[in-house]
Amino acid sequence: MPKIVDHDERRREVLSAAGRVIVRDGIDAATTRAIAKEAGYSNGVLSHYFADKDEILLSALRQSHQRIRERLVGKAEGLTGLAALREVLLDNLPLDAERAQESRLEVSFWSRSLASERLAEVQRAEAEELRAAVRELLGQARADGELGDNPRADEELDDLAEHLLALVDGLSLHLLLYPDRLTRADAERIMLRALDRL
Amino acid sequence: MPKIVDHDERRREVLSAAGRVIVRDGIDAATTRAIAKEAGYSNGVLSHYFADKDEILLSALRQSHQRIRERLVGKAEGLTGLAALREVLLDNLPLDAERAQESRLEVSFWSRSLASERLAEVQRAEAEELRAAVRELLGQARADGELGDNPRADEELDDLAEHLLALVDGLSLHLLLYPDRLTRADAERIMLRALDRL
Numbered sequence: 001m002p003k004i005v006d007h008d009e010r011r012r013e014v015l016s017a018a019g020r021v022i023v024r025d026g027i028d029a030a031t032t033r034a035i036a037k038e039a040g041y042s043n044g045v046l047s048h049y050f051a052d053k054d055e056i057l058l059s060a061l062r063q064s065h066q067r068i069r070e071r072l073v074g075k076a077e078g079l080t081g082l083a084a085l086r087e088v089l090l091d092n093l094p095l096d097a098e099r100a101q102e103s104r105l106e107v108s109f110w111s112r113s114l115a116s117e118r119l120a121e122v123q124r125a126e127a128e129e130l131r132a133a134v135r136e137l138l139g140q141a142r143a144d145g146e147l148g149d150n151p152r153a154d155e156e157l158d159d160l161a162e163h164l165l166a167l168v169d170g171l172s173l174h175l176l177l178y179p180d181r182l183t184r185a186d187a188e189r190i191m192l193r194a195l196d197r198l
Numbered sequence: 199m200p201k202i203v204d205h206d207e208r209r210r211e212v213l214s215a216a217g218r219v220i221v222r223d224g225i226d227a228a229t230t231r232a233i234a235k236e237a238g239y240s241n242g243v244l245s246h247y248f249a250d251k252d253e254i255l256l257s258a259l260r261q262s263h264q265r266i267r268e269r270l271v272g273k274a275e276g277l278t279g280l281a282a283l284r285e286v287l288l289d290n291l292p293l294d295a296e297r298a299q300e301s302r303l304e305v306s307f308w309s310r311s312l313a314s315e316r317l318a319e320v321q322r323a324e325a326e327e328l329r330a331a332v333r334e335l336l337g338q339a340r341a342d343g344e345l346g347d348n349p350r351a352d353e354e355l356d357d358l359a360e361h362l363l364a365l366v367d368g369l370s371l372h373l374l375l376y377p378d379r380l381t382r383a384d385a386e387r388i389m390l391r392a393l394d395r396l
Contacts, residue, residue, distance in 0.1 A: 026313025028226045104312055111309040113375060114302055115224025124376055131379070162380055163388050166368025167361065173371075174364055177311060178322055181329070182360055190361050197395070 011049050011059075014039045018060040023101050027108035032056065058122050061109055064102050065126050068092075081141035082195065085164075088133060089191055092168045094175050095184045103172045127165075135161040138198075147198055160198060167194055209247050209257075212237045216258040221299050225306035230254065256320050259307055262300050263324050266290075279339035280393065283362075286331060287389055290366045292373050293382045301370045325363075333359040336396075345396055358396060365392055 017039035021030045032053050036046045050056045068091070075087045094103035113120040138157045141147050152160075171187045215237035219228045230251050234244045248254045266289070273285045292301035311318040336355045339345050350358075369385045 027309060029313070107312060108309045110371060110375065111225060111306045114305060115227065120375065124379075127376060128379070159384070159388050159391065162369075162372070162384065163365065163392065166365050166372055166388070168368070169371055170364025170366070170368035171360075173308060173367055174360070177308065177318065178325060181322075181326070186357070186360065190357050190364070193357065194361065 007049070010041075010045075012063070014041065014046060014049060014056065015060045015063045018056050019064065019101070019105060022057070022060065022108050023104045027057070027112055030057065054116065054118060057109070057112070058119065061105065061122065061126070064105050068102060081137060081144045082146045082198070085134065085137040085141065086192070086195055088130075088137065089164060089168055089195070090188065092130070092172065093184075093187055093191060094172050095188060100176065103176055106169075107173060107176060131161060131165060134164060141198070164194065167191065205247070208239075208243075210261070212239065212244060212247060212254065213258045213261045216254050217262065217299070217303060220255070220258070220306050221302045225255070225310055228255065252314065252316060255307070255310070256317060259303065259320065259324070262303050266300060279335060279342045280344045280396070283332065283335040283339065284390070284393055286328075286335065287362060287366055287393070288386065290328070290370065291382075291385055291389060292370050293386060298374065301374055304367075305371060305374060329359060329363060332362060339396070362392065365389065 014035065018030060018035045021034050021038050025034070030053070032046055032050075033043060035056060036043050039046075046056075050059065072088060072091055075091060076084045079087060091099070094100040109119065109123060113123040135157065138147075138160055142152055142157065168191070171182070171191060174182045175184065175187050212233065216228060216233045219232050219236050223232070228251070230244055230248075231241060233251075233254060234241050237244070244254075248257065270286060270289055273289060274282045277285060289297070292298040307317065307321060311321040333355065336345075336358055340350055340355065366389070369380070369389060372380045373382065373385050
């Protein structure tokens, strides 16, 4: 009787292995050979599931984003406007070990996206989803009167969304690169203060 | 008569070539072989000046920072407090072709620094210089009464410095990754507005 292989499970295993190699050794070191070794499969098995290294990396990024989305749905359940925005933005900071791994994966993709149009396209589509969510929550906050009496034009909310998203990526990066300079508590306080001052 | 070689000039040529390869093809592709080819030298000549790839990359980063510092000294001459801070922060955004190159180099180093303690140390030291400068200018602005009547504690200025630096890196990254979403004019306006609201 032929051995029954769970292909979805294998794909997930390979992607988890890819994530571990990238976070531990850097994205340069995440060759198909290194990923196969980490997953405990041969190069041949890997090539059955993924066309090349970029496809593995992209799938690992998407898998990570999917996990983030599922977690967020739980955290933001029943919340709207500013309260939901707070959850979304804090969740995107590497404030615990799990999210530090996710952020390291993210940072690894930034530089690689600058050199590969194929990766850049996926990066853009994924980032646009987060931007649209943040912008929508700001619109909700305005409608609910949470942004004060000062009337805010649409363009101002567009800018606020970009400011908050730039802050999230900048703080995430600095938490990873400069842990002795910026602590998790610092980053969380700075993010919350930015929201308080909207 | 032996040929006279200007070693400093050669080093600079190699570093400029390294910068071009990183920006054009990505930091993964910047092997010593590729850098030698770009500079028009043999691998042997390169190894005479630099021990390994990391040493070339670090020297290229330092050369880029040195160029930025020299440009900044000119721009901020005679300015203090908020006016000087405005020049420093705007100069760090990729608002023209030259600074776009510098920012691409920077982003390339971020991910590599996460996987190499040797690069991370240099990255940290260089970033600390900018942080200290921004923090000092905020202190000057406070002393000159430019931050309004609301008294600001030292810790608040520390947070403001981190916020502004995170914003600079986040906006720089997004300008490079999402040029159709965020224009140079957008990034400049968002940065200036952040300073206006200090």
